[in-house]
Amino acid sequence: MNNKTMDVTGIGNAIVDVIARADDAFLADNGIEKGAMNLVDAERSNAIYERMGSGIEMSGGSAANTIVGLAGLGGQGAFIGKVKEDSFGKVFRHDIIAAGVRFETGLSTSGPPTASCLVLVTEDAQRSMNTHLGACVDLGPEDVDEDLIRASKTVYLEGYLWDPPRAKEAFLKAAAIAYGSGGKVALSLSDPFCVGRHREEFLQLVERHVDILFANEDEITSLYQVSDFDSALQAVRGHCDTVALTRGAKGSVVLSGGEVHVLDAEPVGKVVDTTGAGDLYAAGFLFGYTQQMDPVRCGS
Amino acid sequence: MNNKTMDVTGIGNAIVDVIARADDAFLADNGIEKGAMNLVDAERSNAIYERMGSGIEMSGGSAANTIVGLAGLGGQGAFIGKVKEDSFGKVFRHDIIAAGVRFETGLSTSGPPTASCLVLVTEDAQRSMNTHLGACVDLGPEDVDEDLIRASKTVYLEGYLWDPPRAKEAFLKAAAIAYGSGGKVALSLSDPFCVGRHREEFLQLVERHVDILFANEDEITSLYQVSDFDSALQAVRGHCDTVALTRGAKGSVVLSGGEVHVLDAEPVGKVVDTTGAGDLYAAGFLFGYTQQMDPVRCGS
Numbered sequence: 001m002n003n004k005t006m007d008v009t010g011i012g013n014a015i016v017d018v019i020a021r022a023d024d025a026f027l028a029d030n031g032i033e034k035g036a037m038n039l040v041d042a043e044r045s046n047a048i049y050e051r052m053g054s055g056i057e058m059s060g061g062s063a064a065n066t067i068v069g070l071a072g073l074g075g076q077g078a079f080i081g082k083v084k085e086d087s088f089g090k091v092f093r094h095d096i097i098a099a100g101v102r103f104e105t106g107l108s109t110s111g112p113p114t115a116s117c118l119v120l121v122t123e124d125a126q127r128s129m130n131t132h133l134g135a136c137v138d139l140g141p142e143d144v145d146e147d148l149i150r151a152s153k154t155v156y157l158e159g160y161l162w163d164p165p166r167a168k169e170a171f172l173k174a175a176a177i178a179y180g181s182g183g184k185v186a187l188s189l190s191d192p193f194c195v196g197r198h199r200e201e202f203l204q205l206v207e208r209h210v211d212i213l214f215a216n217e218d219e220i221t222s223l224y225q226v227s228d229f230d231s232a233l234q235a236v237r238g239h240c241d242t243v244a245l246t247r248g249a250k251g252s253v254v255l256s257g258g259e260v261h262v263l264d265a266e267p268v269g270k271v272v273d274t275t276g277a278g279d280l281y282a283a284g285f286l287f288g289y290t291q292q293m294d295p296v297r298c299g300s
Numbered sequence: 301m302n303n304k305t306m307d308v309t310g311i312g313n314a315i316v317d318v319i320a321r322a323d324d325a326f327l328a329d330n331g332i333e334k335g336a337m338n339l340v341d342a343e344r345s346n347a348i349y350e351r352m353g354s355g356i357e358m359s360g361g362s363a364a365n366t367i368v369g370l371a372g373l374g375g376q377g378a379f380i381g382k383v384k385e386d387s388f389g390k391v392f393r394h395d396i397i398a399a400g401v402r403f404e405t406g407l408s409t410s411g412p413p414t415a416s417c418l419v420l421v422t423e424d425a426q427r428s429m430n431t432h433l434g435a436c437v438d439l440g441p442e443d444v445d446e447d448l449i450r451a452s453k454t455v456y457l458e459g460y461l462w463d464p465p466r467a468k469e470a471f472l473k474a475a476a477i478a479y480g481s482g483g484k485v486a487l488s489l490s491d492p493f494c495v496g497r498h499r500e501e502f503l504q505l506v507e508r509h510v511d512i513l514f515a516n517e518d519e520i521t522s523l524y525q526v527s528d529f530d531s532a533l534q535a536v537r538g539h540c541d542t543v544a545l546t547r548g549a550k551g552s553v554v555l556s557g558g559e560v561h562v563l564d565a566e567p568v569g570k571v572v573d574t575t576g577a578g579d580l581y582a583a584g585f586l587f588g589y590t591q592q593m594d595p596v597r598c599g600s
Contacts (some may be wrong), residue, residue, distance in 0.1 A: 018391075020398075054368075054395035057357035059583075087387035087413070091318075095354035098320075114385070 004183065006102070007075040007290035011063040011067035011167070011174060012063025013136040013146070013160050014081030014105075015115040016088040020055035022120035027128055032120065035191050037129040039163060040118075045132035048118050057088070060117055062190060063278050071100040071281025075290060078102035078148055080170070082139040088114035089135065104145065108138050123234045133164050140166040141173040149177040154212070156282070159190030162198040175209050184241075184289075186212035187267040187281055189219040196222055210290065213244045214282050219243055233260070244285050246278060304483065306402070307375040307453040307590035311474060312363025313469070314405075315382030315415040315461050316388040320355035321593035323577075327428055336493050337532025339463060340418075345432035348418050357388070360417055362490060363458040371400040375590060378448055380470070382439040387567035388414035389435065408438050425590040433464050440466040440569035441473040449477040453590045454512070456582070459490030462498040468520065475509050484541075486512035486584055489519035496522060507546040512542045512589065514582050520545055533560070544585050548576060585592050594599065 025149040027034050030048055036063050039047065079096055080262040083089035083106040092114060096103045115134040119127050140163075149155060155178045168213050175185045187202075187210045195202060202223060206213055213236070217229050224235040229245075233253065243255040251265040327334050330348055340348065367377040381394055383389035385407040392414060396403045415434040419427050439461075449455060455478045461467040475485045487502075489495050495502060501550045502523060506513055513536070517529050524535040529545075533553065536543050543555040551565040 015592065049394060052398065053392075054359065054398045057391065090355065094349060098352065098354045118369075 001231050002221075004151055004153040005080050006148065006152040008154045008155045008156050008286050009078040009080065009148055009174075010063035010068055010158075011080045011139075011161060011171060011272070012059050013115055013129065013131075013133060013139075013164065013167075014079075014083045014092050015059075015061040015136070016057055016065060016092055017060035017117045018051045018055045018142075019119040019121060019160075022052060022122060022128075024122060025120070026052070026155075027120065027177040031117075031159040031283040032128050032130060033193075034122070035126045037117075037131055037191050038131045042112070042132055042134075044069075045116065045118065045130060048130050048251060052091070052118060052120065055118075057091070058078045058110050059092045059246075060114075060119075061092075061158075062160055063156055063189065064092075064096060064202075065279035066156060066282045066286070068096060069280045070127065070287050073283065073287040075287045076102075076275070078152065080139075080143055080148075080174075082108060082135050083114040084108045084111065084142065086113050088116065095167050100241045102148075103147075105139075105143050108135050111138055113134060119292065120250040120276050123206050130175075136167070137164040138166075139170055141169045143244060144177070146172050146177055149174050149183065152178065154178075154184045154186050154286060156286060157190070157199065158188050158208045159171050159194045159202065162194070162201060167275050169203070173225070184211040185209055186214065188214040188278070189223060192218040192222040195219050199223060204264065206236070206239050210240050212244070212286075213240045214285070215245050216246045216248070216278060217286040219251075234248075244281070246281055304451055304453040305376065306378050306452040307472075308367060308370055308454045308456050308486075308586050309378040309380065310367040310458075311439075311461060311471060312458040313361050313363060313431075313433060313439075313464065313467075314379075314383045314392050314413055315359075315361040315431065315436070316357055316392055316416045317360035317419050317490065318349070318355045318357050319421060320353045320479045321418040322352060322422060322428075323424060326352070327420060327422070328449070330426050332430060333493075334422070334428050335376045335426045336461070337417075337491050338430055338534065340430045340432050342412070342432055345416065345418065345430060346475045347492045348430050352420065354420060357391070359392045360419075361392075361415075361458075362460055363456055363490065364392075364396060364401075365579035366400050366456060366458075366582045368399040368487075368584070369504035369580045370587050373587040374584065376402075376406055376567050378404075378452070380405050380434050380439075380445070380448075380474075381427055382408060382479045383414040386406045386413050386433040388416065390451045398423075402448075403446075405439075405443050408435050411435060411438055421493045432584075437464040437466070439464060439470055441469045444470050444473045444477070445452075446477055449474050449483070450479065450481040452483050454478075454486050455584060456485045456488070456586060458488050459498065459502065461490065462494070462501060468501070472509075484511040485509055486514065486582075486586065487524060488514040489516075489580070492518040492522040495519050499523060499525075506536070506539050510540050512586075514546075514578070514585070516546045516548070517550075518577060521547060542589075544581070546581055552581070
């Protein structure tokens with residue numbers, strides 16, 4: 001991988017989060033599935049926003065967070081994702097570039113606004129997300145910079161990319177270029193509801209296109225429609241070179257070269273917020289992977 | 301004040317803060333006065349933003365923060381301030397209404413964008429602010445809702461209103477209506493640099509128009525161009541019904557009805573952030589004042 005100057009290029013939904021506190025009654029009254037990423041249209045996004053409390057805004061997006069985390073660890077990262085040239089779009093572009101990530105996707109000048117995710121945080125530290133994909137629906141294969149993909153050791157994709165209509169075409173183009181130039185393809189399953197929406201396509205991807213798969217317990221059991229982790233583990237074995245499965249307090253399991261490695265989690269105190277834990281696990285793993293560490297060390 | 305259904309109506313600059321960490325070298329390299337509110341034009345705002353790190357965005361503005369604080373205490377508050385109908389303007393309007401504040405100022409549909417304040421937080425917890433007034437320059441007397449002012453027990457103004465060109469006309473209109481309807485007028489001096497920019501006008505205001513004056517030690521000594529707090533105290537005596545002077549860890553001094561009341565501060569641990577301390581002191585004071593508490597209790 002000597003001609004590879006970029007460690008990881010992520011492709012994902014480019015989103016600005018709007019984060020506010022809420023109580024369970026608010027979620028129930030507004031039909032918001034707790035702890036899930038709910039997709040909402042513009043009208044529903046506006047309706048929830050009008051009712052919710054004062055918030056703070058910050059750049060988000062699953063794969064974007066992973067690449068920002070990778071850059072923070074000292075890795076070379078790039079991101080491809082679509083925002084509009086509006087205030088939130090400028091915030092997203094500023095923040096990801098300021099974090100040291102290469103970001104050169106053109107901003108759309110017409111069409112829907114930059115994607116937003118209304119994040120409602122309840123007392124129990126769960127986050128209920130309401131994503132309006134906005135400008136993300138404009139991401140397509142024309143946004144994939146071929147030279148960048150050829151220069152990348154790994155291309156990383158979030159499962160959420162299957163929600164907007166043409167982003168999967170961008171992924172397939174990027175994956176083809178990566179294979180043709182000796183790069184690896186990594187995929188995160190994103191969340192169990194996302195797996196439910198796109199199970200057949202994800203199963204095909206995992207069998208054919210993906211070298212490194214990231215999933216948590218809920219996601220991998222949803223993918224194979226099995227009730228326990230061990231059955232999922234048996235089902236996924238052999239499909240990808242490397243599979244990194246996170247289990248929260250139970251630690252993680254890394255499948256690599258046919259071997260199963262069980263890693264314990266470090267004990268922590270009270271967990272106040274699990275948001276981004278999966279995104280940052282992937283950041284750490286990919287950093288180690290692209291520095292050619294042993295996959296077991298990558299997962300710890 | 302029986303016909304007064306609104307406790308406090310604030311008039312101020314309507315701003316969205318963009319908050320990021322920075323080091324002293326960044327401030328020096330970019331010519332930013334540490335701990336101050338620096339006024340910047342659009343070009344300089346953009347230049348600083350491009351160079352600064354990833355941020356979070358939240359609604360701000362001095363008088364706006366005070367009215368939000370008042371509403372949080374259970375008071376009836378309204379706010380008059382100008383934003384544009386852009387993403388940040390919608391964020392500002394949403395947040396202040398969600399906090400329980402009446403906000404009916406029309407959003408501008410052309411002209412400069414919603415005001416932003418690039419807040420750079422250094423290790424020592426100081427905040428160096430870079431405010432681009434944007435749409436605030438469009439605030440004028442036509443934005444003062446006469447019925448609202450007549451219904452308000454107190455009209456509260458921030459000294460920063462003297463920076464945009466026509467906002468002071470809005471203030472003078474509101475003050476005249478307040479006097480004519482038995483309301484009180486309160487003013488915060490905002491910061492010592494603001495006092496330096498508008499000293500002559502502030503001195504006249506304090507002598508003629510203001511019933512309740514809020515200032516900290518630096519602001520009141522700057523107003524009277526004296527070197528110590530006691531001299532400033534003697535200078536301001538007799539000019540306003542009520543003067544509330546804050547001194548950080550030294551507590552506060554309230555002048556009321558010719559009497560001087562010294563209040564000790566509650567001891568606190570390490571101070572990590574003093575932003576908004578003055579805004580929230582004013583919120584607490586005005587809440588007590590409009591509930592007809594004794595002024596000394598208001599200041600504690």
